[in-house]
Amino acid sequence: MSNAILSFTRLRAQFVKEVLSILRDPRSRMVVFVPPILQLLVFAFAATLEVRNVDIAVYNQDAGRWSHELMQRLDSARFISHVHLVDSQRRLHELIDRGEVIAALAIPADFSRTIAAGDSGRAQVLVDGRRSNSGQITVAYLSTIAAEVGAGITPDAQAPTPVTVRHWFNPNLVYRWFIVPGLTGILALFSALLITSLSIARERELGTFDQLLVSPTSTPEIIISKSLPALAIGTLLGLLMISAGVFAFGIPFTGSFALLLASLVLFILSVVGIGLMISAVSATQQQAILGAFAIGVPAVLMSGFATPVENMPTALQWLAQAIPLTHFLVIVEGTFLKAMPAADILANAWPLAVIALVTLTLATLLVRSRLQ
Amino acid sequence: MGAQPASDAPRQHGQHDAAVVIDNLAKYFGQVQALRGLSASIRYGRLTGLVGPDGAGKTTLMRIMTGLLVPDAGRVTLAGFDVVKDNDAIHVASGYMPQRFGLYEDLSVLENMRLYARLRGMDAEHNAELFDELLEFTRLRPFTARLAGKLSGGMKQKLGLACALMARPKVLLLDEPGVGVDPVSRQDLWRMVQALTDEGMAVVWSTAYLDEAERCESVLLLNQGQLLFDGPPQELTAQLEGRSFRLENVGAERRALLTEALDLPSVSDGVIQGAGVRVVLRAGEGTEQVQALADRAHVELAPVPARFEDAFIDLLGGGPGGTSTLAERLPPVELGSDIAVSCQNLTKRFGAFTATDHVSFEVHKGEIFGLLGPNGAGKSTTFKMLCGLLKPSAGEAHVVGLDLRRATGAAKSRLGYMAQKFSLYGLLSVRQNLEFSAGVYGLEGDTRRERIEEMIATFDLGDWLCATPDSLPLGHKQRLALACSLMHRPPVLFLDEPTSGVDPITRREFWTHINGLARKGVTIMVTTHFMDEAEYCDRVAMLSRARLVALDTPDALKRMTASAQRPDPTMEDAFIQLVEAAERETAAAA
Numbered sequence: 001m002s003n004a005i006l007s008f009t010r011l012r013a014q015f016v017k018e019v020l021s022i023l024r025d026p027r028s029r030m031v032v033f034v035p036p037i038l039q040l041l042v043f044a045f046a047a048t049l050e051v052r053n054v055d056i057a058v059y060n061q062d063a064g065r066w067s068h069e070l071m072q073r074l075d076s077a078r079f080i081s082h083v084h085l086v087d088s089q090r091r092l093h094e095l096i097d098r099g100e101v102i103a104a105l106a107i108p109a110d111f112s113r114t115i116a117a118g119d120s121g122r123a124q125v126l127v128d129g130r131r132s133n134s135g136q137i138t139v140a141y142l143s144t145i146a147a148e149v150g151a152g153i154t155p156d157a158q159a160p161t162p163v164t165v166r167h168w169f170n171p172n173l174v175y176r177w178f179i180v181p182g183l184t185g186i187l188a189l190f191s192a193l194l195i196t197s198l199s200i201a202r203e204r205e206l207g208t209f210d211q212l213l214v215s216p217t218s219t220p221e222i223i224i225s226k227s228l229p230a231l232a233i234g235t236l237l238g239l240l241m242i243s244a245g246v247f248a249f250g251i252p253f254t255g256s257f258a259l260l261l262a263s264l265v266l267f268i269l270s271v272v273g274i275g276l277m278i279s280a281v282s283a284t285q286q287q288a289i290l291g292a293f294a295i296g297v298p299a300v301l302m303s304g305f306a307t308p309v310e311n312m313p314t315a316l317q318w319l320a321q322a323i324p325l326t327h328f329l330v331i332v333e334g335t336f337l338k339a340m341p342a343a344d345i346l347a348n349a350w351p352l353a354v355i356a357l358v359t360l361t362l363a364t365l366l367v368r369s370r371l372q
Numbered sequence: 373m374g375a376q377p378a379s380d381a382p383r384q385h386g387q388h389d390a391a392v393v394i395d396n397l398a399k400y401f402g403q404v405q406a407l408r409g410l411s412a413s414i415r416y417g418r419l420t421g422l423v424g425p426d427g428a429g430k431t432t433l434m435r436i437m438t439g440l441l442v443p444d445a446g447r448v449t450l451a452g453f454d455v456v457k458d459n460d461a462i463h464v465a466s467g468y469m470p471q472r473f474g475l476y477e478d479l480s481v482l483e484n485m486r487l488y489a490r491l492r493g494m495d496a497e498h499n500a501e502l503f504d505e506l507l508e509f510t511r512l513r514p515f516t517a518r519l520a521g522k523l524s525g526g527m528k529q530k531l532g533l534a535c536a537l538m539a540r541p542k543v544l545l546l547d548e549p550g551v552g553v554d555p556v557s558r559q560d561l562w563r564m565v566q567a568l569t570d571e572g573m574a575v576v577w578s579t580a581y582l583d584e585a586e587r588c589e590s591v592l593l594l595n596q597g598q599l600l601f602d603g604p605p606q607e608l609t610a611q612l613e614g615r616s617f618r619l620e621n622v623g624a625e626r627r628a629l630l631t632e633a634l635d636l637p638s639v640s641d642g643v644i645q646g647a648g649v650r651v652v653l654r655a656g657e658g659t660e661q662v663q664a665l666a667d668r669a670h671v672e673l674a675p676v677p678a679r680f681e682d683a684f685i686d687l688l689g690g691g692p693g694g695t696s697t698l699a700e701r702l703p704p705v706e707l708g709s710d711i712a713v714s715c716q717n718l719t720k721r722f723g724a725f726t727a728t729d730h731v732s733f734e735v736h737k738g739e740i741f742g743l744l745g746p747n748g749a750g751k752s753t754t755f756k757m758l759c760g761l762l763k764p765s766a767g768e769a770h771v772v773g774l775d776l777r778r779a780t781g782a783a784k785s786r787l788g789y790m791a792q793k794f795s796l797y798g799l800l801s802v803r804q805n806l807e808f809s810a811g812v813y814g815l816e817g818d819t820r821r822e823r824i825e826e827m828i829a830t831f832d833l834g835d836w837l838c839a840t841p842d843s844l845p846l847g848h849k850q851r852l853a854l855a856c857s858l859m860h861r862p863p864v865l866f867l868d869e870p871t872s873g874v875d876p877i878t879r880r881e882f883w884t885h886i887n888g889l890a891r892k893g894v895t896i897m898v899t900t901h902f903m904d905e906a907e908y909c910d911r912v913a914m915l916s917r918a919r920l921v922a923l924d925t926p927d928a929l930k931r932m933t934a935s936a937q938r939p940d941p942t943m944e945d946a947f948i949q950l951v952e953a954a955e956r957e958t959a960a961a962a
Contacts, residue, residue, distance in 0.1 A: 005781075007814050009811055009814050009815070009816050010811060010812050010813075010814055012811060013807065013808050013810070013811020013812045014808075014811070014812060016804070016807070016808070016811075017797060017800060017804070017808045020799060020800050020804060021797065021799045021800070024799040024800070025799050206795060206796075206797070206798060207791050207792070207793045207795035208795040208796070208797055210761055210789070210791055210795060211789060211791060211795040211856075212812070213760070213761055214759050214760060214761060214784060214787065214789040214866070215784060215785075215812045215813060216780075216781045216782070216784040216785035216812075216813065216814065217812055218781060
């Protein structure tokens with residue numbers, strides 16, 4: 001019998017036990033397999049910041065050429081599914097009040113006349129402020145249409161197009177190109193966090209943790225055997241999401257796969273450390289799940305997935321640097337879309353290594369302190 | 373208690389009226405028949421014991437009586453109300469205390485009582501008086517501000533009882549109130565229940581412990597969902613009169629003698645009592661074989677009064693044999709020194725609270741050493757320090773000569789540990805559990821395969837290898853837990869309340885193995901709340917308020933507490949006496 005700090009036999013026994021526990025525990029299975037599929041579907045198809053399929057209302061008092069031109073363009077705009085034509089200002093307000101349309105356009109009776117006189121035509125746009133984000137985007141789209149109409153008025157004159165925007169890396173600004181790589185990180189984060197946070201708590205509930213502690217197994221062995229299954233499952237999920245991105249959504253993968261894989265492993269290790277810390281202090285599996293969400297949700301919100309890190313107050317920006325997901329998102333988005341060079345990946349990977357080292361050490365200490 | 377039951381129902385109906393009438397009751401859970409064709413009645417003003425091994429159907433019957441389960445056939449009336457049709461009335465007429473009473477651990481004692489009073493729709497004015505009575509009755513008054521989660525097991529049970537009594541029920545149903553409760557607190561519970569039955573309340577006390585059953589005025593004995601006996605326990609015991617004997621003062625050879633006695637065809641059951649061996653003969657058998665055994669060992673064979681437990685085991689067809697297949701296969705333990713476990717000035721402080729205070733003792737190789745004490749006396753803290761689950765604040769603990777603080781891994785590979793709830797991995801199969809235990813103790817290759825096969829053969833687990841531990845019958849579960857903790861052949865085995873909530877037959881099988889192990893030189897450290905288990909120990913350390921108050925053989929402890937009124941005290945008497953004496957001393961010193 002070996003009394004070394006690490007024994008392969010003991011490690012293997014515990015690894016098998018962990019894998020079987022995760023696969024046979026209905027709760028763990030739920031945690032591992034259901035959220036990834038749901039999130040993939042929800043984020044990829046439903047959650048989008050683009051404005052599509054909206055209705056707008058138009059109160060057109062002008063019978064002239066230019067209002068007709070404007071109406072034609074609205075009708076053929078792809079983001080509008082239906083244009084409601086109304087015959088009074090009051091009706092216009094009603095439709096907005098009831099939320100049936102997101103924006104309403106009132107075209108005055110002298111619209112075409114003013115333009116014919118060489119002046120600038122004016123139309124009123126009413127926007128539903130309750131949906132401020134979509135509203136703003138709609139106004140931007142409407143302005144573009146108005147500008148196009150304006151360009152048609154003076155076709156001979158040089159088109160006033162001082163700025164032509166070209167979006168690099170995602171030229172058509174396809175929202176999925178941005179969302180799906182980010183999801184890779186979020187899914188790996190939650191599955192690794194939940195698997196590990198349940199692991200010690202489950203044993204404590206069953207009373208098997210004491211049994212483990214009286215055996216000659218060492219704390220590092222316990223930590224390693226609980227990290228490996230989570231690492232394997234997390235990496236697998238991450239790879240699954242990456243291939244879904246490449247093959248199902250056709251997102252260009254321009255960077256180095258090997259570097260991404262290495263970063264993914266580092267990223268999951270740092271999350272595993274956090275999960276084990278949560279588990280070491282939880283008395284029940286319920287506490288562990290609550291703890292995992294209490295840490296996981298703010299981590300996602302602050303990681304730069306939803307809002308840019310640069311927009312946050314300085315203190316929180318510092319805190320965001322301590323969140324593994326922040327660094328991993330930079331790497332995964334960069335690897336997908338902009339062929340991020342190795343040096344840039346390393347610049348974001350070393351903080352992951354530091355976080356992993358710190359969290360895993362703390363987890364070991366926390367588990368050991370339970371013996372005091 | 374001065375409080376009257378909700379009405380003077382018992383007097384109205386007269387003493388012979390039944391509080392509960394059970395008529396041809398049946399209940400199935402899928403394929404499992406929890407209760408079949410059960411008919412009985414429970415009377416007012418009496419303590420009725422609901423007795424039977426685990427899985428006999430006790431809890432199912434309790435839950436049907438309180439209207440929490442609907443029977444599949446037959447009917448039950450409680451205080452005149454049908455449990456199904458008058459379900460609402462049942463909740464008023466009955467008080468129910470489940471095995472784990474629903475106390476809110478984050479509320480104080482008083483807040484829990486207030487909550488249960490309000491749930492019963494009682495007003496505050498009325499409460500003050502009733503609360504006074506209940507606090508007095510349960511002796512919980514000094515602890516009203518303490519959180520329920522911080523109470524000891526015994527105090528939790530008393531608080532549960534106070535809450536169940538809030539509505540002054542006519543019928544009080546207590547589901548295994550004695551589990552995890554030390555003898556002193558149990559005595560309190562008995563006193564309270566006695567006072568309630570004196571007032572005319574019908575009290576039902578379910579238990580797997582037969583010394584508890586013996587104290588009931590009437591028992592319903594269940595086995596596998598069927599009623600085996602209904603009547604006063606003495607009636608059943610009387611049938612066994614003249615069949616119980618004790619081999620007196622056997623001394624060191626008592627374990628060997630018990631094994632031999634149990635293997636005799638004329639003996640149905642046997643246990644160790646201090647230095648003696650108590651045996652029960654099969655029906656119609658004479659004393660010849662046992663007498664011959666006594667003669668060979670040069671000890672006296674004396675008749676002793678029959679106990680309810682004797683009758684119970686007899687009714688179930690006798691206890692298991694005396695030979696442990698496990699111990700037979702085990703090679704004798706070789707140790708460098710005669711001292712297997714020792715501790716010097718072992719102390720553990722949690723903040724300002726001292727849980728273990730300068731405890732020192734030595735345990736010899738092959739000894740069965742018991743650690744006893746009331747709830748909260750520091751018994752489990754001491755135990756945990758000895759097997760390396762807690763680090764002592766001061767003092768030292770050694771297992772087979774290895775310091776638990778320095779040579780942790782080495783010391784831990786020499787000890788086996790079996791916890792209260794058979795800590796097995798429920799998600800792994802029986803074989804996977806065995807493989808895990810072998811692996812975690814570093815067994816490899818052929819040794820590992822051989823040991824696993826050996827355990828499967830020894831404990832007869834072959835048919836269950838693919839089942840999960842949770843689906844095993846209790847006896848097999850216990851065997852599996854023992855197999856897992858013995859896989860690496862430890863010279864020292866730690867047992868933490870190993871038979872809590874386990875029925876007598878399974879307990880006997882367990883102790884057969886333990887006795888066999890001790891004879892092979894394995895040192896056994898055991899904590900228990902059950903005094904008949906303390907009798908199996910070579911020596912017993914008694915802890916009270918973190919201090920070691922007595923350390924001797926069970927017989928010596930009993931002699932120490934013998935008095936004029938009680939010349940032949942039981943282990944339970946000795947326990948209560950020693951704890952009370954220690955408390956008086958602490959009080960006098962303060």
